[in-house]
Each structure stands twice: as C-alpha cells, then as structure tokens.
Amino acid sequence: MRTTTRLRQLLAGPDMLIAPGAYDGITARLIEQAGYSAAYMTGAGTAASFGLPDYGLLTMTEMVGNAARMTAAMKLPLIADGDTGYGNELNVVRTVQEHERAGTAGIHIEDQVSPKRCGHLEGKELISIEDYVAKIRAAVATRRDPDFVIIARSDARSVAGFDEAVKRVNAALEAGADIGFVESPQSIEEVRLVPQQVKGPCLLNAVWRGKTPQVDMRDAQAMGYRLTILPGMLLKTVYGACDAALASLKEHHRHPTPLFDSDVKDGFRRFGADDWDALRTRFRDPAAEAAE
Structure with missing residues (x-):
C-alpha cells in the first residue's frame, strides 16, 4: 500500500493520528520502532540539522532532500513541512512534484511571505488571501497521486487575529485542501473553537513553550482534531541529552553512561x-x- 493511501486511512480512522516530529533518518526510524503510525518532518528541526534557525533559510531542494532520506529510512507515512511553497503558485507546483517523487505522503503550505519565520515567533508577515488560495489550488491541481494530502496552514492568528486565520483556512479547504491548520491558537478556548469553525478536518500543532497551550492528546481528539504533530519533541530531547553528556564528560573526564546503554x-x-x-x-x- 502506498504511504499516501495509508495516511488517508489513518486520518479517516476512529482515533486522532499523532505524528511525532523527526528531522533525520535516525529520528524517523526511532518513531517507527516506537510504534507510531506516522511521522512529521519538522521544518525547524531540519533547519537545526543544518545549524540554522527556522527563518526560512533552507531551499526547497534541501527540504525535499531531507524528506527523501527520511522516507528511505522508514515505512511510515511522512507528513512534511512545505513552508510557503518557496515562492508563488509556480514554485508550489514544483514543491508538490518533488515531494511526491521523494515519497512524502503529504505537506502543509502556509500563508506567510518568503522567507517565513517559525509559527511561534513574532514578526511574521502574510501574503494576501487571494495569493494564498492560488497556491492551494496549484498544489491540489499538481498532485498526481489523489491520496497525497494537502494541508492548508494559516499563520494569520498572530498577525491579523483568530477570525482571519479561520477565514483563510476555510477558503483553502474550499479550494481543495484536505486538512485545515490554524497555527498558534493562543488559549484553550481558541484551541477548542478551531474544529468547530473550520469546515474540514483539523491539525493541532503541539509546540513546547510555544504560543499554544499544552493539550492532552485525548482532549484534542475529543475536541474534534484529526491530526496532531509534535515538531520539536525529539529535537529538544536531544538538546538536553547532549548538553548533559557533554557537561558530564567535561566534569568527570570519563565517557558518560548514555540513556541508550x-x-x-x-x-x-x-x-x-x-x-x-x-x-x-x-x-x-x-x-x-x-x-x-
């Protein structure tokens, strides 16, 4: 079975799909071995693997190349950060083509200007809703595999307010997107309102110490979310484990006992x-x- 078809089946199943964030072949494979059904390629984590912040500094080729390495390392469906599509609707066409070739099962495309910024940072800027909907139409029209999942992400909440973000996501769903992604709702009430006001399946982005409050995955499912991604979970775990091991070596002058012993x-x-x-x-x- 194609991973795109498997992803569709999981999204249509009785339980909300949880996709931990991976940024390389190691983390992708560990997610699979831990028994999860899908993985998410984090853009912030991919940028960090290049030694860079999540400021839209990587090219489409670099992002797709990372996705290809991850799909080769595991059998799970991979949902990838497609950023802004790396330009206008013409660039979105190529982004979808390349992700399909890489074996990605789906991507999300957002309404920020290029270069974008992490959705949980300040200083974001938006393109017009007309330009954004054109990108979504281009993505939908380009995919060769009808099961390839197009996720419409709006970063408008932090720039123009909650209602504008919902409006943009609904316009994208009407244009053919499969899932709505309102980035960074800023209260539990807003988290609850997203599935009520978005006219389609919804994605929740769980970012530790981000703009969105932490939500129990069972509560998110009860609210109506169909997919939750946790982009930075493994990356921040690695930060902490590496910092501790390096400090131990410096202090004790012996190889530290690894967490994976x-x-x-x-x-x-x-x-x-x-x-x-x-x-x-x-x-x-x-x-x-x-x-x-």
Whole structure:
C-alpha cells in the first residue's frame, strides 16, 4: 500500500493520528520502532540539522532532500513541512512534484511571505488571501497521486487575529485542501473553537513553550482534531541529552553512561544490521539461499 493511501486511512480512522516530529533518518526510524503510525518532518528541526534557525533559510531542494532520506529510512507515512511553497503558485507546483517523487505522503503550505519565520515567533508577515488560495489550488491541481494530502496552514492568528486565520483556512479547504491548520491558537478556548469553525478536518500543532497551550492528546481528539504533530519533541530531547553528556564528560573526564546503554552491535541493530548481515550471507553462500 502506498504511504499516501495509508495516511488517508489513518486520518479517516476512529482515533486522532499523532505524528511525532523527526528531522533525520535516525529520528524517523526511532518513531517507527516506537510504534507510531506516522511521522512529521519538522521544518525547524531540519533547519537545526543544518545549524540554522527556522527563518526560512533552507531551499526547497534541501527540504525535499531531507524528506527523501527520511522516507528511505522508514515505512511510515511522512507528513512534511512545505513552508510557503518557496515562492508563488509556480514554485508550489514544483514543491508538490518533488515531494511526491521523494515519497512524502503529504505537506502543509502556509500563508506567510518568503522567507517565513517559525509559527511561534513574532514578526511574521502574510501574503494576501487571494495569493494564498492560488497556491492551494496549484498544489491540489499538481498532485498526481489523489491520496497525497494537502494541508492548508494559516499563520494569520498572530498577525491579523483568530477570525482571519479561520477565514483563510476555510477558503483553502474550499479550494481543495484536505486538512485545515490554524497555527498558534493562543488559549484553550481558541484551541477548542478551531474544529468547530473550520469546515474540514483539523491539525493541532503541539509546540513546547510555544504560543499554544499544552493539550492532552485525548482532549484534542475529543475536541474534534484529526491530526496532531509534535515538531520539536525529539529535537529538544536531544538538546538536553547532549548538553548533559557533554557537561558530564567535561566534569568527570570519563565517557558518560548514555540513556541508550547498549553495546555497539545492539546500536547497529536499531538500523537494520541483521537484515544487512543476512544479505551478505545470502550472496556469499548460494547453497544456503537455495536451501531456503
């Protein structure tokens, strides 16, 4: 089954889909091994993996390249940050084409100007609603796989207010988007209102210490959300673990005990070493292969 079709099935299922944020092949594979059904490619995490802030500094090619590495590392559907589409509606056409080639199951496209800023920072600027809807129409018309999911994200809440954000997302849904994403509702009441006022399935973005208050995933499902992404969860965990290990080395002059305390072979097993070892045996011993 294509990952796009699987993503559609999950979104139509009885439970809200939870997609933890990944930023490379390691985190993508760990999400799969932890038993989740989908992963989200965080734009902020991808930028951080280049040593950069989430200021719209990466190109479409760099973002899609990261998505391709992640889809190759796991079998789960990958939802990716498509930023602004990297230009006008013509650039959106190419963004959708390249993400489909990379094996991405869906992307979200937002209504900020380029270069964009993280949705939970100040200083964002918006394009017109007419220009934004044109981008969504372009994305919908371009996809070859009808199951490829187009998510319409509006950052208008922090710039022009809650009502304007809902208006923009609804216009995008009317233009053919599959899911509405009102970025950074700023109270529990606003979080609750999004699924009530948005005329389609809704995405909740759970950002630690961001503009949106923390919500229990069970409560989000009860409110009517169909998808929750947690972009920075693993990235911030890595920050803390790395800071602690580096400080321990500096203080104690010995290799710190890792949180994942295993030998070298067990570490490689997390990334398919047993399968690769079996392939080597197969190619070196044709008799063993014939006996299978």
